Structures are given as structure tokens and as C-alpha cells.
Amino acid sequence: MPSSVMPTTRQGGGHASPAAISAVGLRKSYGGKTVLDGIDLRIPAGSVFALLGPNGAGKTTAVKILSTLISADGGQSQVAGHDIATSPDGVRAAIGVTGQFSAVDGLITGEENMLLMADLHHLSKREGRRIAAELLERFDLTDAAKKPASTYSGGMRRRLDLAMTLVGNPRIIFLDEPTTGLDPRARHTMWGVIRQLVTDGVTVFLTTQYLEEADELADHIAVLNDGKIAAQGTANELKRLIPGGHVRLRFSDPAAYRSAAAALREVTRDDEALTLTIPSDGGQRELRSLLDRLDTAGIEADELTTHTPDLDDVFFALTGPAHVPNQPKETVR
Incomplete structure (x- = not known):
């Protein structure tokens, strides 16, 4: 088998969808090690994009740059129409980030976690309670809303984590390995949640260690290796x-x-x-x-x-x- 394959750039026929996320020549180094070596991405709005790669390939670094958590050393990128270097506040207003490790506070209830997030978004108490109730119902957490989050199962915590991310109504969501550690039933439930988000017009940037997950969910997949995009395309294009x-x-x-x-x-x-x-x-x-x-x-x-x-x-x-x-x-x- 070949050790590298030239990337594909096919986006389908007809008019191109507007890009929710685009990057050209994105670069990042730590010390003398190059983590991202000039990667190019174009992710249409309302789609699921999966970034695959071995540990240390640069997946999390790419997410951190595109979500304005760290700065790039070179290249240009736009997220939701905002340049990540010159308009980071515009980017942050349009995105949500659910990291690999849950941001849920186990010492308070699920509802209190939601209301805390509403406060961080400067929502009024009335609006915060309304949105919290709607999202808890949407993610099938209403019955557990008054219970401490520490009593939740892994799948419930991940659903609560994602519900908290949606309080600000982001149009682009970065999901960093959202189903790691979940059992198969909980993983399939999370897949259904992600599909519904896309149906509602949300763009999902997904990193995952489960190749089956990318195959099931992603409209477009890129494989990152040694800081470079080794190939990208639909799942079927990559298989061929x-x-x-x-x-x-x-x-x-x-x-x-x-x-x-x-x-x-x-x-x-x-x-x-x-x-x-x-x-x-x-x-x-x-x-x-x-x-x-x-x-x-x-x-x-x-x-x-x-x-x-x-x-x-x-x-x-x-x-x-x-x-x-x-x-x-x-x-x-």
C-alpha cells in the first residue's frame, strides 16, 4: 500500500456551498517541531467534516487554532466569515467547542450547569431558563435535570456537555472526540444528536479516533499525518x-x-x-x-x-x- 496519496479536491457538481470554515497554508510549530505544515481546508456550511489522524498528527492543534484558542504561525483562515487573526471575537460568537474531556461540573445539577452557561452568555434569567429547559428536553435530560451531574452516566454527561455548548446557538461546532469512552448504545445516541444538528443547519467539525464514526457521519474526511493533509474526500472517494x-x-x-x-x-x-x-x-x-x-x-x-x-x-x-x-x-x- 502507498505511504501517501495526493489529496482530492472534489466538492461535487453545481454551485459550491458557502464555506463555514476555510484555511489556506495553516502552519504551527512548537519549538523545533512542525505540527501543522501548511494545511488547506474548505468545509461547506451545514455539513459534517471529520479530521482523522494518529496521535500527535496535529488534529487538536488545528481545532485550537480554528477556535481561536491559540494562534497560527502562518497561513490564513476564516470561520463563519471572520478572519481568525483579525476578528477572533466574531469567530467566538459564532462557534461552540466541546472538548475531548467534559466541561460538566459534577458538583451541581444538570440544570444548574445549563444556567451557568446561560449566565456566561449574558442571557437574561428568563431567557436562560427557557433555553436550558428546551435543550434539556431535546437531549432527553429533563428527568435528570435536578440531579447532580456526578450521578450521570458517561453518555448523559456527553449529551449535557453538548447541550451546554448549544446555549449560545452556535452555527459551527467543534467536537473533539465526542464519543470517546462511550458504550455502543451511547455512541449511537450521540450520532443521532449530531445528525439532527446538521439537519438544523449547524456545521460540525469532528475529530475522532473511531473510523466507523467518520464513515457514518462525515460528508467530507481529511486524513492528517505528520502535519500535512495526506488525502481528503468523501469516505467512498478515500476508499477508492x-x-x-x-x-x-x-x-x-x-x-x-x-x-x-x-x-x-x-x-x-x-x-x-x-x-x-x-x-x-x-x-x-x-x-x-x-x-x-x-x-x-x-x-x-x-x-x-x-x-x-x-x-x-x-x-x-x-x-x-x-x-x-x-x-x-x-x-x-
């Missing part, structure tokens, strides 16, 4: 960058098997199992072309399966050589 994808046809009729082998190019035969393997990226166009050739020849396979690399394969191929890839995923058609 990695070699090893193919289509397998299985036949029960030996005559149909031989006819298909003669009609198709670049096939690998298994005469004992009556299967043919054809290199493919699994894309719709290639599959349609393959099926058209079979139809033209009057051949019908008993089973068609596609084998594509997953995001684990992509991640390890792009971030280092010490990888023994998983078996490709199969989808029976």
Missing part, C-alpha cells in the same frame, strides 16, 4: 484510493462461467470454485459497465460480490507502513 478492490462473480453453470471468462477482460479464474475476480474500485459506473457486458453476452452470474477497502485500510495506508490490512469488506449484490 487504496488498491485491492474487486468484484467477484460466482457461477453454478460451468458453461456460463466459461462464457463470462471469455467475455470479460482482466479476470482471475478459479475453475474449481467457478468464480471470476475482476479488479474494480466498486464505483457505480464500473459495476454498470460490468453488468452491461454480461447482459450483452447473455450471461447471468449466480452471485456478485464487491470487495472494497474500508477506512481502516485507508487510515493505515496513509499514516504509516506498519500495517497488516484487514480483510476487504464484501457486499453481496
